[in-house]
Amino acid sequence: MPIGHARQRSVLAVLLLEANRVVSVDGLLDRVWGERPPSQARSVLRTYVSRLRRALVPIGVTITRRDSGYVLAAEPGTVDVHRFHRLLALARETGDPRQALALVENAMALWRGEPLAGLQTSWAHAVRERLRHERFAAETDQIDWRLQHGLHSELLPELTVRAAVHPLDERVAGQFMLALYRSGRQADALEHYQRVRTRLVDDLGTDPGPRLQRLHEQILQADPELTVPADTETESVAPSPVPRQLPMAPRSFTGRTDELAALTAALDTAPADQGAAVLVSAIGGAGGIGKTWLALHWAHHNADRFPDGQLFVDLHGFSPTNRPVEPDDAVRGFLTALGVAPDRIADDLDAKAALYRSLVAGKRMLVVLDNAATTDQVAPLLPGTPTCTVLVTGRTRLASLIDRYGARHVQLDVLTADEARVLLTGRLGAERVAAEPDATDDLIDLCGRYPLALSIVTRHAHTRPHVPLAEFAAELRELGLDMLDHHDDPAASLPTVLSWSLHGLTAEQRTMFALLGITPGSDTTLPAVVSLTCLPPARAHRALSALEEASLIERRPHGRYAMHDLVRDYAATTAHTTLPDDVREAALVRVMDFYLHTAHTADRLLNSHRPLVQLDPPAPGVHPHPLLDAASAMAWLDAEHATLLVTQRAAVALGRHHVVWHLAWTLDAFYRRRGHRRDALAAWRAALDAAAHLPDPTTRIHAHRNLGHACSRLGLHEDATGHLDRALALAVRHRDATEQAYTHRTLAAAWGERGDDRRALDHARHALDLHRTLDLPVREADAINAVGWFAARLGEFDTARDHCRAALTMHRHHHNLDGEAHSLGNLGYIAHNTGRYHQALAYYRQSIDLLRRSGDTYYEALAQDWTGQTHAALGRHAQARKVWREALKLYRQQGRDTDAERMQRQLDALEDS
Structure with missing residues (x-):
């Protein structure tokens, strides 16, 4: 946690030492700065406290102003110094030396460096001195408990130093004498007593106290009470049980190669000098995704790496009981597995956890904590030694486990298709799977490669060996989740397993x-x-x-x-x-309006010259996504393309006919530019049905016209001209000259697709005549360009060139990039067909640049196609090959198979030439 300035860290240290108690502002200033506070010290202090508040928020620690000072609110167990005092108090209260020793060892492990390092105020000096005395007393208690465990031999070097450093401390002298005596050095123990007695008399004018004198007498008499108690000796040499708690490994486990490798790599690459850190791999994923199976499979295959045993507990973080296992109960279970008698297990969780960590210290053990709900449930179960490895599974990501303990996270997803097939084969047999490959594929797809779903389906099939797999696939397709339910066994029911994730x-x-x-x-x-x-x-x-x-x-x-x-x-x-029904419907209305109004904004940015169609205001609570420019509009439409299609279908189901129609209208230009021809066809078919429910007759004209254009692009020529003829008839009936002009231009495109360029030119000229009576200059320019194009197709190149140049001028005047790009492309086509190849390439380059700026990949494919033809005509085969490959890629992306096949043939011809 970055805290920043050294003085700022000092403020935090003071507040932590006084956690949950108010520290006055004057007290803080004195403790941090002493007699030399900075100018405007109170303002500086406020700034530091404000920064600390922000830094401490992520770990749930708060600093509040109270009366004339500040108070830092924190659990005492989260502050090292308070935790030290608590563990030491518990050690001194327990009557069990073994538990006391475990507790004091955990307390001593909290010491890291000099307390309040860098803070040189009189208060800091006093605190450091007090803490040194407390540490010395704790170390002395720790030695007593270690002596009670018969550890005198290993204590001798340490006690030799302590006795020299503290020659007048009678308790230290007694511990040293006892260790010497028990190590068979009675004379040395008696000699040390005489040295201490002489020093006390010379320096203080007093004899040793009664306790040290009694110890001296006991050593002189070789009192049997000084020997290590027999039960302690037995306990110290008795072998500890080796727990083997892993449940049976899953027999049908399959796949997960990368995840298994990640677990092994995490163990293999763990630093050897981690100190008190433990290698923890947290395996996360949804219910039924296979977390426990993965953990158990890895654990069994690596059991030889943990000769001191394997501990396992199901923490029931997500289970039908809705009652996760308490850490207290889990630690108690581990202690029992490690051979601790029930009457020797303390009631306090810290004491139990300390004893547990002491028992596994230095051992090569695996601890599997399955189905964990929170980090707090896991933390007391983590060993304190790098020789142990911990696997934690859970549906939550256990973020603080990663932050606080450096856990390696392994996220599980569904199986691959091959892994799912291996699972089915392993359970149902290779012959049965091979006999029905299509049904097997259906089962895999319908289960979404979800491990628990696949297991449930294979259970159904395994218990009914004479029923074809195709029947199970049909049943799953019809019943869905109902087939994956099991009312008698919650753990074998996918809906039930998923429901447990909702409890928290x-x-x-x-x-x-x-x-x-x-x-x-x-x-x-x-x-x-x-x-x-x-x-x-x-x-x-x-x-x-x-x-x-x-x-x-x-x-x-x-x-x-x-x-x-x-x-x-x-x-x-x-x-x-x-x-409730109204809540669901209101939510659907809001999200549909979100997509419709955002798409409408995108369309306006991409097609500012298109006639504006007004939308009803969005439902309350709807906030359309802000789009800044044409690039962001196209990016949003690309990202939401699939969702917009589904939104229109949802609007059909909900009977929101205006949304159905407006989505088709709003997305039409996007579909055209990106070549989404089938999507446009589906959208306008739905819009035509919706238009029958809308009062404005123009909606039906639009729907027929645009549906006709979509049919034409897909080669459905009869359907195309049928819809366009109906659109024209409706426009004439309603005396709508604008719609008549648009429909004639669309009819020109449709007849051009059918190869009747003469008829197409007639419609283009009708459109132009009508547009010249309307005040729509951009659409008039489109009509002029259409006349030029079909004239060019008929070989009337002078007429074509004049019209396309006129259209280009008008489009540039009105800043219509789409129209400008299409006019330039047509001029390139004309130049190519009149032998002006270099001029054609110049037109194509300009056209492609504009098409890319507007995101029109549909016409870009054609422009690249034409560019390649011109390069080929000039004998530039390398350049032709390059642009044709680009055109081929675009044709394939857009599903334009006929054009793609033609392009491939042209490329093959180049290779052969």
Whole structure:
């Protein structure tokens, strides 16, 4: 935790020493600066405290102003000095030397360097002196308890030094004499007594105290009481039991190669000098994803690396009991497994944890903590020695375990398709799987490669060996989650297992989870969730983080959140069973309006010359995503393309006909530029159905016209001209000259697609004649360009050139990049076909540049195609090959198979030439 300035750290040290007690401002100034406070000291102190508040927030420590001072609120156990005092008090209170020794050893391990280093005030000197005395007393107690355990031989070197440094301390002298005597050095013990007695008489004028005199008499008489108690000797040499608590390894475990390698690598690469650190690998993932299986599989395959045993506990962090195992109970279980008699286990958790760490210190043991809910549940179970390894599984990410203990996190996802097939084969047999490969693929897809779902399905199939796998696939397709439920065995029911993840969530988080199950699209973003839930952004983000922490959603790049399909199905079920109809519908209305109004903004940025279609205001609580320019608009449409399609289908289901129609209209230009031809077809078919429910007849004209254009692009020529003829008839009936002009221009494009360029030119001229009566200069320029194009197709190049140049001038005047790009492309085509190849390349380069700026990859493919033809005509095969490859890639991306095949043939011809 970065705290910054040294004096700022000193302020923190003072407040920590006085945790939960008010320290006056004057007291703080005196303790930190002494007699030389800085100018404006109180202002400086306020600044330091303000910075400390911000730095301490992430770990849950607060500093508040109270009366005339400040108080730092913290659990005493989180501050080393207070924890030291608590552990020492517990050690002195217990009557068990073994527990006392474990507690004092943990207390002494908290000392790191000089207390209050760098702080040179009289208060700091006094505190340091007091703490030194407390440490010395603790060390002396520790020696007593170690002597009671018969550790006199290993204590002799330390006691020799202590006796020399503290020659007048009678307690130290007694400990040294006892250690000498028990080590068979009675004469040395008696000699040391005489030295101490002489020094006391000479320096202080007094004899040794009664305790030291009695010890001297006992040594003279070789009193049997001075020997190590027999039970202690027996206990010190009796072998400790070696626990082997791992449950049976899963027999059908498959895959997870990378994750297993990550666990092994974490162990192999752990530094040898970690001090008190423990290698911890936290395995996270959703319920039923296979965390326990992974941990047990790895543990069994690496058991030989832990000769001192393996401890295992299911902490029930997520289980039907809704009661996680208390750390106190878990530690007690470990102590019992390590051979500690129940009557020797203290009641205090700190005492139990200290004894546990002492018993495993230096041992090569594996500790598996399965199904953990929180770091607080895990922390007391962590050994204090680098020789132990800990595996923790849980549905939450246990972030503070990573922050505080350096845990290596391993996140589990679903199986790969190959791994899922191996799992099915292992359980059902190779012959049965090979006999029905298509049904096997269906089962894998329907289960979403989710391990528990696959296990449930294979259980159904295994217990019914004569039923074809295809029947189980059909049943799963029809029943969905219901087939993956098991009312008698909660652990074998995917919905039940997933439900356990909701127990730790707040009502707001559970509502968000349910709504995410019904929101359109396979993934979503924070701005969409804000409108879906009607929550402020900060609260929505916290709720999303909580769901991610619970492994119910996954955070993906670019701020997107996704659910596994089966988790989404469960969330949708939760929405329908826990949320009222009006709440669900209101949320759907809001998220649909979010997408519609954001898409409308994007369309305006991309098509400022397009006729404006007004939308109804969005529902209350909707905040459309702000888009700054055409580039951000195109990026947003690309990212949300799939979701927008699903949103339109959801609007159809909800009967929101105006949303259906407006989404088709708003997205039409995007679909055209990106070559999403089938999406445009589906969108306008839905819009045509919706238009029948809308009062404005123009909506039906638009729908027929744009649906006709979508059909034309896909080669559905009869359908295309049928819709366009109906659009024209409606426009004539309603005397709508604008729509007549647009429809004639679209008919020109449709007949051009059919190869009838003469008929196309007639429609283009009709469109131009009508546009010249309207005040729509950009659309008039489009019509002029269309006349030029079809004239060029018919070989009338002078007429074509004049019209396309006129169109280019008009588009540039009105800053219409789309029209300018298309006019330049047509002029390049004309130049190429009249032998002006270099001029053609110049036109194409300008056209491609503008098309890329506007994101029009559909026409860019054609422009690259034409550019390659010109290079080929000039004999520049390398350049032709380069641009044709680019065109081929775009054609394939857009599903333009005929053009892609033609392009591949041209490339092959170049290779052969």
